[in-house]
Amino acid sequence: MYNAQGKLSQSEVLTRYAPLVRRLGLQLVAKMPASVDLDDLIQAGMIGLLDAASRYKEDQGAQFETYASQRIRGAMLDELRANDWLPRSMRKTSREVESAVHKVEQHLGRSASEQEIAEHLNMPLGEYQTMLQDLHGSQLIYYEDFDRSSDDEPFLDRYCVDKADPLSALLDGSLRSALVDAIDKLPEREKLLMSLYYEKGLNLREIGAVMEVSESRVCQLHSQAVARLRAKLREQAWSGVEA
Structure with a gap:
């Protein structure tokens, strides 16, 4: 018609x-x-x-x-x-994990294991892994990262090209470079996962088959990798120098 x-x-x-x-x-x-x-x-x-x-x-x-x-x-x-699509409780949990990763890795001078992060949070490893699984879908960048009215101090202004549209910052060379550098420092399994997920476009089930782990375990590892990357981006923005 x-x-x-x-x-x-x-x-x-x-x-x-x-x-x-x-x-x-x-x-x-x-x-x-x-x-x-x-x-x-x-x-x-x-x-x-x-x-x-x-x-x-x-x-x-x-x-x-x-x-x-x-x-x-x-x-x-x-x-x-x-819409406030990310529940407030999830944002709070995400910040707690990110903060724990930052503190433990600063202290150790290397990537922290899940056990070490769990101990820092005073919880059993299984409980921490459940927390990671609940964070499935946590993102590298949220709009509130650019919002000065947010409860947290924003830390991605350094990379932002257009503060009216933070998504455009993903195309900015400085942020891209920082992400590439941070991903390169991930533990090998998490680096592989991020490559399969974001570069190859595989879903969690398919990644699990490649890595020979369960879909829920892939979910946990993804949340852990995101926490590490956000902690690294925050560290670089605080220091004003490349890590």
Whole structure:
């Protein structure tokens, strides 16, 4: 069904590209905490799709699906920004683990084992690993990292190109360089996991098969790696020098 201008109608756009919206939503929600609702992301993505359809012009030099994908992802990210999708309790736990990692590794002068971090937190290893599993979906960068009204002192301003949109900082050379350096210092298993997850795009089950561990263990190792990386970024921002 085309309108008078020869464009697909809204219903046709939604029908034809709904699988694209769902696929992009699944890719995003796979890296988010369990509290993020897929249906909410899909709904936001549909709005982004319609916006793309109304703005797209064939002479823009891009295929519609490529153009629409950018708009859909942007709408989903806006939805995450607009909602407090990370539970306050999870933020608190994430900060506790990050702080423990920083203190133990500063004291030891090397990467700390899970047992050493658990002892610093005065809890059994099993309890600490459960905490790590509960943190599945914890992110390298949160918007509050750039928010001076946050309870914590922000520590990523040093890397931020556009404070109105912290996601753009991910493309900044200084932050990219800092992340590459921090990842290179991870223990080998965690370095492999991060490569499989972020570079190869494998899910937790697939990574577990490669590493010959359970999916829940991959989840724990991922949370541990994220805590190490955030601690390293915070250390570099505090000191003002490369580690």
